[in-house]
Amino acid sequence: MVIAAEAIPPYLRHARTGPRGAREAALRRLHRTGLPHPKMEDWRYTNLAAIAQKDWRRAPAERNPPSPPSLAGDDACARLVFVNGRHAAAASSNHFPRGLHVSPLDESQVAQDRPFESWHDLNTALFENGLWIRLDAGTVIEKPLEIVFCSTHPAQPSAHHARLLLELGEKARLNIVENHASEPGGAARLVTGITQTRLAAGARLCKAGMFRQETADQALLHESVAIAEAASCDYTLLNFGGGMLRQSLEMVHAGKAASSSLRAFNLADAAHIDLLTLVRHEARETRSGQDIRALARNRGRAVFQGRIHVARDAQKTKARQMHRGLLLSAGAEIDARPGLEIYADDVQCSHGSTCGDLDEEALFYMQSRGIRRDAAEALLVSAFAADLLEEAQDLPLRARLCALLAERLCA
Amino acid sequence: MTPLLDITNLHVRYQGKDILKGLSLTLNAGEVHAIMGPNGSGKSTLSLTLAGREGYAVTQGGARYRGKNLLDMEPEERAAEGVFLGFQHPVDIPGVSTMNFLKTSVNAVRRARGEAEHDAVGFLKLVREKAAALGVGEDMLKRSLNRDFSGGEKKRCEILQMALLEPRLCLLDETDSGLDIDALKTVAGGINALRAPHRGMLLITHYQRLLGHVRPDKIHVLARGRIVETGGPELAEELEASGYARFLKAA
Ligand SMILES: Nc1ncnc2c1ncn2[C@@H]1O[C@H](COP(=O)(O)OP(=O)(O)OP(=O)(O)O)[C@@H](O)[C@H]1O
Ligand SMILES: [Mg+2]
Numbered sequence: 001m002v003i004a005a006e007a008i009p010p011y012l013r014h015a016r017t018g019p020r021g022a023r024e025a026a027l028r029r030l031h032r033t034g035l036p037h038p039k040m041e042d043w044r045y046t047n048l049a050a051i052a053q054k055d056w057r058r059a060p061a062e063r064n065p066p067s068p069p070s071l072a073g074d075d076a077c078a079r080l081v082f083v084n085g086r087h088a089a090a091a092s093s094n095h096f097p098r099g100l101h102v103s104p105l106d107e108s109q110v111a112q113d114r115p116f117e118s119w120h121d122l123n124t125a126l127f128e129n130g131l132w133i134r135l136d137a138g139t140v141i142e143k144p145l146e147i148v149f150c151s152t153h154p155a156q157p158s159a160h161h162a163r164l165l166l167e168l169g170e171k172a173r174l175n176i177v178e179n180h181a182s183e184p185g186g187a188a189r190l191v192t193g194i195t196q197t198r199l200a201a202g203a204r205l206c207k208a209g210m211f212r213q214e215t216a217d218q219a220l221l222h223e224s225v226a227i228a229e230a231a232s233c234d235y236t237l238l239n240f241g242g243g244m245l246r247q248s249l250e251m252v253h254a255g256k257a258a259s260s261s262l263r264a265f266n267l268a269d270a271a272h273i274d275l276l277t278l279v280r281h282e283a284r285e286t287r288s289g290q291d292i293r294a295l296a297r298n299r300g301r302a303v304f305q306g307r308i309h310v311a312r313d314a315q316k317t318k319a320r321q322m323h324r325g326l327l328l329s330a331g332a333e334i335d336a337r338p339g340l341e342i343y344a345d346d347v348q349c350s351h352g353s354t355c356g357d358l359d360e361e362a363l364f365y366m367q368s369r370g371i372r373r374d375a376a377e378a379l380l381v382s383a384f385a386a387d388l389l390e391e392a393q394d395l396p397l398r399a400r401l402c403a404l405l406a407e408r409l410c411a
Numbered sequence: 412m413t414p415l416l417d418i419t420n421l422h423v424r425y426q427g428k429d430i431l432k433g434l435s436l437t438l439n440a441g442e443v444h445a446i447m448g449p450n451g452s453g454k455s456t457l458s459l460t461l462a463g464r465e466g467y468a469v470t471q472g473g474a475r476y477r478g479k480n481l482l483d484m485e486p487e488e489r490a491a492e493g494v495f496l497g498f499q500h501p502v503d504i505p506g507v508s509t510m511n512f513l514k515t516s517v518n519a520v521r522r523a524r525g526e527a528e529h530d531a532v533g534f535l536k537l538v539r540e541k542a543a544a545l546g547v548g549e550d551m552l553k554r555s556l557n558r559d560f561s562g563g564e565k566k567r568c569e570i571l572q573m574a575l576l577e578p579r580l581c582l583l584d585e586t587d588s589g590l591d592i593d594a595l596k597t598v599a600g601g602i603n604a605l606r607a608p609h610r611g612m613l614l615i616t617h618y619q620r621l622l623g624h625v626r627p628d629k630i631h632v633l634a635r636g637r638i639v640e641t642g643g644p645e646l647a648e649e650l651e652a653s654g655y656a657r658f659l660k661a662a
Contacts, residue, residue: 367485368487368496368498372519
């Protein structure tokens with residue numbers, strides 16, 4: 001495909017694609033639609049104009065990638081490392097437990113007729129060295145698979161794009177710990193990442209994702225989880241911000257009794273975090289629960305947009321969504337926009353959102369027990385986060401993640 | 412002898428409303444006094460003011476604790492100095508386990524008093540021992556503080572905290588309400604165990620029943636923002652029989 005050079009938006013200038021296939025289609029479509037803009041319903045809070053105007057270079061392939069920090073250490077069953085969006089085989093495990101297969105992702109596997117959002121085409125067109133992870137039916141792996149995404153310090157504004165396809169066979173069970181981190185310093189980075197997850201009947205995925213970006217980072221992340229009959233997905237997200245993070249999560253309950261539970265903690269400490277969830281119930285007796293918490297301070301902004309869609313045939317669905325915000329400085333902001341679209345009549349759906357300061361009564365109670373005001377405040381802040389993880393008994397590396405969260409909150 | 416607590420002509424305004432209007436009361440170390448009075452008469456206002464809750468403006472009078480101006484101190488200083496308030500409505504703190512809270516609180520107070528912090532093992536043992544005596548179960552220690560505790564469980568937990576903090580002045584605001592008959596005995600046992608010559612207690616209660624278990628030296632009636640009558644334990648029986656009508660009518 002040839003696009004007249006002057007017509008190419010700056011962020012696409014380094015794009016080179018093959019003559020045909022999904023990448024070219026994505027590129028052509030993106031060229032037509034452009035990136036999302038604030039007039040669009042879901043993009044009221046996050047403006048990509050600055051991204052669209054920047055001339056992003058392709059992030060360099062690192063010959064000697066830095067060894068990224070491991071959360072799981074020896075507790076992982078295997079480790080997959082991505083450096084600047086590309087799977088780095090040298091830094092990754094080369095042996096996997098029986099039944100777990102890891103292979104390069106072919107562009108034919110990511111073809112989409114119509115992406116969830118137009119920026120997905122940017123990722124589809126430009127990702128390099130994506131991975132396809134499969135777990136055979138009936139395989140149960142207790143030790144978590146650790147997936148690390150790290151970005152190196154770029155000399156000039158650079159972009160990279162990661163892509164994963166994850167498939168669990170029937171009754172397979174897998175725990176995943178995903179860790180995104182960037183090397184501090186350097187020029188701006190644009191990071192996009194898309195994961196498509198498919199859980200076959202009776203499969204169970206338990207996943208923890210942690211995002212620690214630097215202030216120069218702009219990240220666009222999306223994950224779509226298709227959950228078949230009686231399969232379940234337990235997802236915990238810890239977002240520690242950085243510059244800008246827009247994250248969307250689509251949970252599709254496609255088979256009877258499919259279930260999901262999502263816990264998310266967004267720490268907007270001088271950062272912009274925009275989390276969008278789209279929970280679809282398409283079959284009978286499906287269940288979903290979302291417990292979202294946001295803490296904003298130092299001019300940080302945390303946005304939560306949560307939509308629950310219950311199709312006409314999805315009778316006896318139970319969907320629950322709760323958002324709690326803690327606003328700790330005057331210049332910070334928390335926005336929550338829940339939405340319910342229900343086309344079935346026999347369902348139980350609930351949503352709620354609260355936002356406030358630290359609870360004065362609780363602070364006084366603690367002070368009356370001898371705890372100093374500042375210590376009481378710190379305890380309440382970490383309790384706000386700890387309370388979220390208290391329920392997550394299946395969370396892989398729970399204790400480590402709790403400690404990390406506490407450490408981040410006190411920073 | 413300096414009284415443990417000396418309240419003179421205390422006036423307190425809350426949310427623009429004068430609630431306490433000249434309350435005076437003296438409590439000596441070793442004594443237990445009860446305060447009774449109709450709903451809304453200002454009993455909790457008094458206890459919260461003494462503990463240092465923000466928003467309770469003292470417009471006149473004052474309160475001295477062991478000779479020092481109590482009202483000048485931060486709430487945490489009061490706790491360190493030995494003032495303890497058992498709340499009428501204990502607050503729940505999701506995300507902080509009871510055990511963790513107890514440890515944080517007790518060690519904070521010990522540090523402030525210049526005492527060594529408890530080591531983890533020794534503290535665990537101490538808490539288990541005191542908790543067992545008060546019927547506070549192991550699972551309550553693991554759960555978030557006061558979260559989904561029943562009314563009675565919360566009150567037991569207040570007394571557990573009191574036992575661990577070893578205060579000198581115990582202000583117990585309706586610690587007996589919400590307790591079943593057996594729990595009342597257990598909690599009263601916990602209170603009696605802490606009676607000591609160097610310690611004083613103010614029991615706010617609506618019921619004679621608690622006072623049957625914890626015999627007070629004096630009973631005060633709080634009405635219309637001040638102490639309108641003081642008597643011996645027999646006053647509780649009289650109130651039980653005839654109510655507060657005669658105090659409310661008197662000008
Ligand atoms: N948040 C508030 N706003 C306005 N008035 C209040 C508030 N809280 C308490 N009051 C008023 O202050 C007065 C004293 O209340 P307080 O709680 O001290 O009474 P009490 O003697 O402890 O009553 P009870 O026996 O019911 O516990 C009451 O008239 C009450 O209505
Ligand atoms: Mg009261």
